[in-house]
Amino acid sequence: MKKWIVVILLFSLAGFSFLYYLPLSSESPDKEKPVKQIELTFLRNLGNQAFNQAYEEVIAAFEAAHPHIKINMQSMHWGNEYELRLRTELAAGNHPDIMAIDSPNLALYANSGSLLSIDSYMKEEGNIEDIPKGVLNGLTYKDEIYLAPIVESSIALFYNMNLFREAGIPFPSGDPNHPMTWDEVLEAAKKINNPAKGIIGIDPAQGFNVGEGPAYFKMPILWQFGANVISPDGTTADGYINSKEALEALQFYQDLYRKHGVAAVEMPPAPFENDKLGMTILGSWAISELQQTPGFVLGEDYGIAPLPRGENQVVPNGGWALGISAKTKHRDEAWEFVKFATGYEGAKIFVDITGDLPARYSVAKDFPELNEYPKNIFVQQDQNYSKNRPVTPAYPVISEAIKELFEAVGKNGKDVGIAANEAAKKINNGLKDIK
Structure with a gap:
């Protein structure tokens, strides 16, 4: 009888302890742990007003969908000033997480070890069947894709x-x-x-x-x-x-x-x-x-x-495309931005503002003016008859x-x-x- 009294007392104490500490362990059940925000530096070429606005709106849409990622965009004039700045930053070890590269210069950056191969990302999530083969060839070095395109040229x-x-x-x-x-x-x-x-x-x-x-x-x-x-x-x-x-x-x-x-x-x-x-x-x-x-x-x-x-x-084809630094500490997050900006949603925002030629078939189909004279000439040439400069x-x-x-x-x-x-x-x- 005494044994059972001891057992009952022990269970009672255990239950009391559980009830006593429960409010402390489950305090504010509706509150989630704050997500650490990651900031990515994005260095790009400066363009005309529409071009710059397009990038701003693409970033705004991305950040709204990815509140834990902040894009710190910096821009320079597209000519020698941009190339000099980018190469100087890379040589000094100041690698932006994401960078815009004029596609003919791809191999220069990939060969130096400055660019991350995004081959696996592109083949798994980049929907590369939506990009003309001639365009994709110009983004490939030693059989690996290094850049993702938003728009094209012709x-x-x-x-x-x-x-x-x-x-x-x-x-x-x-x-x-x-x-x-x-x-x-x-x-x-x-x-x-x-x-x-x-x-x-x-x-x-x-x-x-x-x-x-x-x-x-x-x-x-x-x-x-x-x-x-x-x-x-x-x-x-x-x-x-x-x-x-x-x-x-x-x-x-x-x-x-x-x-x-x-x-x-x-x-x-x-x-x-x-x-x-x-x-x-x-x-x-x-x-x-x-x-x-x-x-x-x-x-x-x-x-x-x-x-x-x-x-x-x-x-000819080619143009400014997005790449990821080989030295970034946030590869997956950088890819999330590149995937968004160069994918259907980001490219559609960009083309709608700039009127440029989209790199993707799916985006081109959604703009009636790109399927009518005279813009259909540029689009169809790019899709069917284009060639990249030597990589x-x-x-x-x-x-x-x-x-x-x-x-x-x-x-x-x-x-x-x-x-x-x-x-x-x-x-x-x-x-x-x-x-």
């Missing part, structure tokens, strides 16, 4: 309808699958060209500028004639940039200036808008710029046709060599064979330096 033939009418030339087709040949473009340029009136037939590849523009606009001419800049394995330019096909392309380009006189090294101000230039090659972004010109109306004063073709129909750590050398090559043959009239051999030598030296 170029086309813009023609002055007033000058076409005066010369009695039929307007080119707006069908993305049926571009004019370069020979047809040359014949039209000859009919339009009128030095006595200061009218120039064509600006074939955006004159002679600095930066990445020359390589972006001029490299396709080599591709269209069946040439490449370097070998598929990226080891040499000899036999490629100075191949028979490349020399034919360079000779055609030079003849526009030297033999036929339908292109001019020196251009008057706004020649296309002022009815002094019959045809020019411009990017998709030029549509909004030309809309700012009073009295120069799309469909009345100028039209847009697919980029001319040679043996091949091919256009190699030596790309900055290639870009400069292409610029100098076309200046030599077009601007200075240098023998195309000699100029091409010099370009091959310069590129090969760059490739050796990387090794």
Whole structure:
């Protein structure tokens, strides 16, 4: 009997203790433990007002959906200033968690160990089937994806309808699958060209500028004639940039200036808008710029046709894409932002504000204007006929060599064979330096 009394007393005490301590252990049951906020630094190129606003709204939408992640966005001008700042920061060990990279420079950063491979992330969660293969190739280095795209770029033939009418030339087709040949473009340029009136037939590849523009606009001419800049394995330019096909392309380009006189090294101000230039090659972004010109109306004063073709129909692709630092301490969180910004939701916000070409098929389908003339030309070219610039750590050398090559043959009239051999030598030296 005494044993049972002791047992009952022990259970009673245990129950009392449980009830006594219960309020302490379950105090404020509705309160959750605060989630630690993570701040990610995002370094990007500065663009126009719409471009900057698009990034701000993408970040706002992301942070609303991910309250524990704060994006600290910093921006610099897109040219040499941005590249210099980024490379300086990386060299000093100040790695942003996320960075915008101009896709042709991808291999430079990946090869130096600055970029994290996002191959597994992209293949598991990035819905890469929604991205054109040609675009994806330009984001891949040594068979691994390093960058994710939001928007893309493309170029086309813009023609002055007033000058076409005066010369009695039929307007080119707006069908993305049926571009004019370069020979047809040359014949039209000859009919339009009128030095006595200061009218120039064509600006074939955006004159002679600095930066990445020359390589972006001029490299396709080599591709269209069946040439490449370097070998598929990226080891040499000899036999490629100075191949028979490349020399034919360079000779055609030079003849526009030297033999036929339908292109001019020196251009008057706004020649296309002022009815002094019959045809020019411009990017998709030029549509909004030309809309700012009073009295120069799309469909009345100028039209847009697919980029001319040679043996091949091919256009350049590439643009600013997002990558993750190899030194970030928050890989998964950085990927969450990259996935959102470059995925359907983020890209749709971006395209809606900027009017740029989306990198994803699904986003392009959801904008009616991208499926109608003239923007459908850029979209379909990018999806079906685009090619990326060479993915190699030596790309900055290639870009400069292409610029100098076309200046030599077009601007200075240098023998195309000699100029091409010099370009091959310069590129090969760059490739050796990387090794």
